[in-house]
Amino acid sequence: MSNTKLWAVTLFGLLVGWIAVKAAPALTPVLAAMVIAYLLHPAVLYLQKKMKIKKQLAIALLMVLIVALLVLLVSLILPPLVSQATAFAREFPAYSTNFEALIEQLQQYLAGLGLPEALLGKMDSAFTQLYDLAAAFLLSMVTAVFSNIFKLVDGLIIGVLLCYFLSSGPRMAAYVLDRLPERFRKSGCNLLAGTDRVIWTYVKTQLLIALIIGVVSVAAFMIIGIRYAFLLGVLGGILNLIPYFGSMAAGVLAALVALLTGGVNQAVITGIVVLVIQQLEGNLITPRLQAKSSGMHPVVIIAALLICNQLWGTVGMFAAVPIAGLAKLMWDEAMLILKEIQ
Numbered sequence: 388m389s390n391t392k393l394w395a396v397t398l399f400g401l402l403v404g405w406i407a408v409k410a411a412p413a414l415t416p417v418l419a420a421m422v423i424a425y426l427l428h429p430a431v432l433y434l435q436k437k438m439k440i441k442k443q444l445a446i447a448l449l450m451v452l453i454v455a456l457l458v459l460l461v462s463l464i465l466p467p468l469v470s471q472a473t474a475f476a477r478e479f480p481a482y483s484t485n486f487e488a489l490i491e492q493l494q495q496y497l498a499g500l501g502l503p504e505a506l507l508g509k510m511d512s513a514f515t516q517l518y519d520l521a522a523a524f525l526l527s528m529v530t531a532v533f534s535n536i537f538k539l540v541d542g543l544i545i546g547v548l549l550c551y552f553l554s555s556g557p558r559m560a561a562y563v564l565d566r567l568p569e570r571f572r573k574s575g576c577n578l579l580a581g582t583d584r585v586i587w588t589y590v591k592t593q594l595l596i597a598l599i600i601g602v603v604s605v606a607a608f609m610i611i612g613i614r615y616a617f618l619l620g621v622l623g624g625i626l627n628l629i630p631y632f633g634s635m636a637a638g639v640l641a642a643l644v645a646l647l648t649g650g651v652n653q654a655v656i657t658g659i660v661v662l663v664i665q666q667l668e669g670n671l672i673t674p675r676l677q678a679k680s681s682g683m684h685p686v687v688i689i690a691a692l693l694i695c696n697q698l699w700g701t702v703g704m705f706a707a708v709p710i711a712g713l714a715k716l717m718w719d720e721a722m723l724i725l726k727e728i729q
Contacts, residue, residue: 416544423545424552426590427453431553446553450546464621471618475644485647490514574720581720585712592673597624600634600668607660608641614648623661627668629704630688634665683711 427449434445493514494507552559564575601624608616619641626633638661646654691711695703 417548420545420548420552421556424549424556425586427549427553428556443554446550449553450550467617468621471615475615475618489646489651574723578716578720581716582713585716586709589709589712593628596668596672597627599672600624600627600664603664603667604637604641604661607664608657611653611656611660612649613641613645613653613657615644619644623664629692630708631685632692632704634668638662638665683708683715687711687715 430449431442431445434440434448435442438445438448440448490511494511498504498507560579564572564579567575601621604623605617605620608620613619619637623634623637623641626637629636638658641661642654642658645657688708688711691707691714692704695707695710699706
């Protein structure tokens with residue numbers, strides 16, 4: 388392949404990628420339906436094979452089961468979450484006052500030790516910024532969760548598209564593969580197989596770990612008597628889906644809430660409990676459940692987290708690792724193609 392054609396292919400790929408990134412916000416329901424259909428497709432095949440029914444009937448049965456499960460989860464989980472989130476938002480001004488009083492007491496104590504005024508001023512500014520960041524992050528998480536739950540129009544669109552993708556998705560993928568040039572067909576099959584491996588390895592492991600961390604956190608926080616234990620535990624499990632940053636943010640938020648609602652002693656106990664849970668997760672739970680890592684350097688994962696956060700906000704951070712894994716697959720296949728056609 389000539390250098391001119393190589394550059395043309397490269398620029399075309401970059402253009403397609405740029406268009407995809409720009410169009411992604413408008414196509415969010417379509418992308419969400421594709422991802423959900425991909426994750427639910429094995430369940431459709433299982434019902435179809437187990438019950439010996441047609442695919443459309445298996446899809447309908449699966450939709451009924453999903454709706455029933457969602458109703459059950461909403462009736463059990465949503466009320467306490469809404470109650471505690473509402474109470475937290477209502478009492479937040481009082482917590483700000485408590486925090487300011489704690490900082491003032493800390494400053495008086497440090498001033499009694501003879502620390503310079505300039506250093507005390509910088510510490511006061513740093514504590515205030517930390518509190519503002521933690522509070523804003525918690526409120527943004529709660530707002531993002533509930534705002535996405537109640538997007539009924541998007542939910543209806545996703546539901547309709549989901550049925551189409553479940554019914555015709557495999558045929559659509561086969562159609563695209565069949566119309567690829569012969570030399571690219573093998574790479575297309577490799578990408579599909581690699582995508583399946585990356586997504587399922589990540590999703591199954593991370594969801595199970597998040598569930599375990601959420602249940603353990605809720606139980607631990609209730610035992611030590613933290614206010615909003617259910618809300619903080621559920622957030623701890625959800626945030627655990629974000630590598631590196633998620634568990635740290637969950638720990639800081641739990642300790643901060645314990646400090647403002649229960650005092651220094653409860654904050655210290657909460658910090659110890661969070662540290663123990665994180666150590667168990669990092670050294671026992673994850674190594675046992677995760678057969679292999681994503682295969683990417685931590686710097687790459689952190690860069691992916693920052694990029695996805697910039698593009699899609701906090702929600703984008705949850706998909707950063709699989710997106711980075713898929714980008715790595717596409718890069719590897721592209722390099723193989725270039726080597727073959729040069």
